[in-house]
Amino acid sequence: TVNNLGLLYANQGRLTQAEAMYDRALQGREEALGAKHTSTLDTVNNLGLLYAGQGRLAEAEAMYDRALQGREEALGAKHTSTLDTVNNLGILYADQGRLVEAEAMYGRALQGYEETLGPQLLPSYLPALNTFFSFGDLYARTDRIEAAREMYSRALAGYTVVQGPSSKWCKELEDRLQGLQVTSIELNEDQAESTEVEAPKSSSSLKRIFRKLRIHSGAG
Numbered sequence: 608t609v610n611n612l613g614l615l616y617a618n619q620g621r622l623t624q625a626e627a628m629y630d631r632a633l634q635g636r637e638e639a640l641g642a643k644h645t646s647t648l649d650t651v652n653n654l655g656l657l658y659a660g661q662g663r664l665a666e667a668e669a670m671y672d673r674a675l676q677g678r679e680e681a682l683g684a685k686h687t688s689t690l691d692t693v694n695n696l697g698i699l700y701a702d703q704g705r706l707v708e709a710e711a712m713y714g715r716a717l718q719g720y721e722e723t724l725g726p727q728l729l730p731s732y733l734p735a736l737n738t739f740f741s742f743g744d745l746y747a748r749t750d751r752i753e754a755a756r757e758m759y760s761r762a763l764a765g766y767t768v769v770q771g772p773s774s775k776w777c778k779e780l781e782d783r784l785q786g787l788q789v790t791s792i793e794l795n796e797d798q799a800e801s802t803e804v805e806a807p808k809s810s811s812s813l814k815r816i817f818r819k820l821r822i823h824s825g826a827g
Contacts, residue, residue, distance in 0.1 A: 613625045622661060655671040671692055731765055733765075756787050
């Protein structure tokens with residue numbers, strides 16, 4: 608119940624109270640259940656989410672690393688809870704600019720979700736859709752426009768089914784896809800005008816996409 612109050616406070620933006628609840632839940636679960644019990648690790652993961660949302664990235668990484676190691680040992684590398692933490696680490700690495708590591712985490716999460724859930728359940732599993740979304744952001748940041756479009760489109764198809772076409776995240780994805788279309792046109796124009804052989808720079812429209820808040824996976 609204390610952990611659930613932490614979730615409620617976090618969703619309300621009452622972050623100081625949320626942290627106090629998580630700290631209390633973590634201490635109690637460690638004493639009653641042990642440091643590696645799955646319920647304890649749920650609170651560890653929730654603290655990581657809270658710290659990440661506050662920009663306390665080093666503390667968030669420590670929590671995610673602990674949650675990942677514990678979940679791998681208790682549940683296995685392909686369990687959905689383990690993969691949720693893998694995805695959270697990917698988002699954290701992306702926020703830190705560690706894009707190669709972020710891509711590896713996203714790839715691991717998606718492969719694990721697909722193997723665990725199968726191709727029929729994957730398109731409607733919300734944490735996997737969150738990973739598609741985040742993967743699209745990463746590809747867009749690195750000017751891999753077609754790959755970004757594919758990830759955004761897969762996420763949009765899933766959110767449309769799960770949350771409805773008028774949901775917040777569907778609108779966000781539609782904006783991103785529209786921004787990619789503008790970016791593709793601008794990049795093609797830049798390449799046509801350029802007489803030098805060089806990599807195209809990110810366009811202003813692409814940069815505008817990333818002024819918006821990015822999606823994070825839900826708490827465990």
